[in-house]
Structures are given as structure tokens and as C-alpha cells.
Amino acid sequence: MQTHCGSSTTGGTWYFIENLKLHFPDNAKLLLNYHPEYGRLSSVKIGIAALESEYLVFIQNVDNPLLNTKTLNLLIVGLGDFNYVFPLYKGRGEHPVLITKPVMNSIIKSQKADINLKDYLQQFRSNSINVDDETVLLNINTTEDYKKLISDECELCSIRCHY
Helix, strand or coil: CCCCCCCCCCHHHHHHHHHHCCCCCCCCCCCCCCCHHHCHHHHHHHHHHCCCCCCCEEECCCCCCCCCHHHHHHHHHHHCCCCEEEEEECCEECCCEEECHHHHHHHHHCCCCCCCHHHHHCCCCEEEEECCCHHHHCCCCCHHHHHHHHCCCCCCCCCCCCC
16 A cells, blocks of 8 residues: 655645744645635645545544544555545544545536535445544634643643644
């Protein structure tokens, strides 16, 4: 299996990337969605279209910064002949979602602008994998959420970010 190490970002974060002088690996591509009003699926489309080769692609929400390698590996193994796979924690399905080339091609060709990714994926064969990883439900939407994430009280993550 080939792997691809890189990342992309779309939408409103561009201003912050430019002004904060963040440093990214040489293989990272920074992409701008000039029409975020078309919804998040349009950002996913831009990211997928920028890929230079055929890969399986993990899609992760920006407000969930934690990835567990055990969960990622379970998703890869659990993909099988399905078009996409996603984790379930205590019956709730969230991100990351692992999609295949047929799904990527469909998203790129899609003219749908007002549909979210979860609804769009319903047309494909899926598999869900039960994981013992509470972080798949994590959402960092406020300053308070972020402060809790990087604090010593955060039970969800073993990685601490100190600045």
C-alpha cells in the first residue's frame, strides 16, 4: 500500500495561515476555496481535485485536531470492498472518514452545492468500525474547548501542546 503524507486546507483559514507565518512541510499543499458559501463539500472537492495520484483519502474535520493511529489503521483494514468507512464510538459515527477513488471521482464531478458530505456519502456502500476512541467525537468550537484540550485536565488526548 502506498502512503501519502501531506495536507491541505481550504476556506477561511487562509488569512490566518498567511498572517501567522505558519510553517508547513514541503509536501503540504495549501488550497483556497474561493466559494465557501457553496458548503463544506466544495472544500472537500477542491482538496481531492488537487491530489496528483490515486490514493485513499482520510477526511477529517478541522475542529477535531486529534488522530489516533490505531483508529486510522482499523479504518484501513475495515474498508474492504466498501466505498468508504467511518468510526463508531458508542454508536455515534464521526470522523475521520476514509474514502476510495470512486467516491473521490464522484465528488469531483458532482454539481451538488447544498448537500453535506454525510448526506452525499449515503449513495455509496459503507462500513462502520467500532472503535474504543472517544476522540472521534471531539469538537473544538470555542476558546474554552481549546483551552481544555491543551490543559492537564484533558483526558481525551495524550499529546499536549504547550506554546
